[in-house]
Amino acid sequence: MSIELLKTLSKSTQYLEQQLLGQLQDAGNTTTLAHYLELLSGAGMVTGLQKFSGSATRQRGSSPKMQVLNTALMTAQPGLDPDPSQAFSDRRGHLIESVVGAHLANAAAAGKCELTYWRDGNREVDFVVRVGNDLTAIEVKSGALRNTLPGMAAFIDSFGPRRTLLVGGDGIPLEEFLSQPVEHWVGVESE
Numbered sequence: 438m439s440i441e442l443l444k445t446l447s448k449s450t451q452y453l454e455q456q457l458l459g460q461l462q463d464a465g466n467t468t469t470l471a472h473y474l475e476l477l478s479g480a481g482m483v484t485g486l487q488k489f490s491g492s493a494t495r496q497r498g499s500s501p502k503m504q505v506l507n508t509a510l511m512t513a514q515p516g517l518d519p520d521p522s523q524a525f526s527d528r529r530g531h532l533i534e535s536v537v538g539a540h541l542a543n544a545a546a547a548g549k550c551e552l553t554y555w556r557d558g559n560r561e562v563d564f565v566v567r568v569g570n571d572l573t574a575i576e577v578k579s580g581a582l583r584n585t586l587p588g589m590a591a592f593i594d595s596f597g598p599r600r601t602l603l604v605g606g607d608g609i610p611l612e613e614f615l616s617q618p619v620e621h622w623v624g625v626e627s628e
Contacts, residue, residue, distance in 0.1 A: 474501070481506050484542055489553035489565040491596060502554045504538045511535060530579040533611060534563055537577045537604050541566060544619035560588040566623050572598035573623040578606030600624055
């Protein structure tokens with residue numbers, strides 16, 4: 438069970454799979470899993486991002502999106518090449534999204550913002566950052582855009598964020614995004 442859990446956690450941008458939840462049907466196992474996640478989060482390893490819904494009650498009832506806080510966890514698995522430079526591979530995409538997520542999660546842990554994700558069917562936004570009543574929707578891409586961002590368009594229509602950002606690909610270069618505090622990108626001045 439613990440190896441299976443670690444494999445699931447190492448894919449920080451993947452949602453807690455229904456297979457794992459199927460193995461943890463009873464309330465005791467679900468409580469245990471939530472406790473493990475709390476311990477891993479407290480140790481600065483992994484956290485669970487709640488789904489943004491506009492409603493706090495619905496948000497708390499959703500399955501979390503796993504977010505590593507140290508991307509070394511993603512490349513430390515035996516048999517994996519630690520070099521993620523394979524152009525446009527899924528693994529590279531997950532790693533880049535996780536790097537951005539870790540940057541945002543650190544700001545959330547410091548109380549600078551709230552961090553969630555949004556998904557409706559097959560439409561999603563990688564990260565939703567809330568500061569007060571202001572929302573910023575962030576999509577992360579590791580390569581050039583092949584098409585539009587239907588998740589971002591649906592989120593804009595549903596929630597009207599103050600700001601939208603594309604990080605990587607044809608948007609803000611990853612290095613530039615990481616070189617600035619999150620407050621810079623969400624339009625809040627640092628104190």
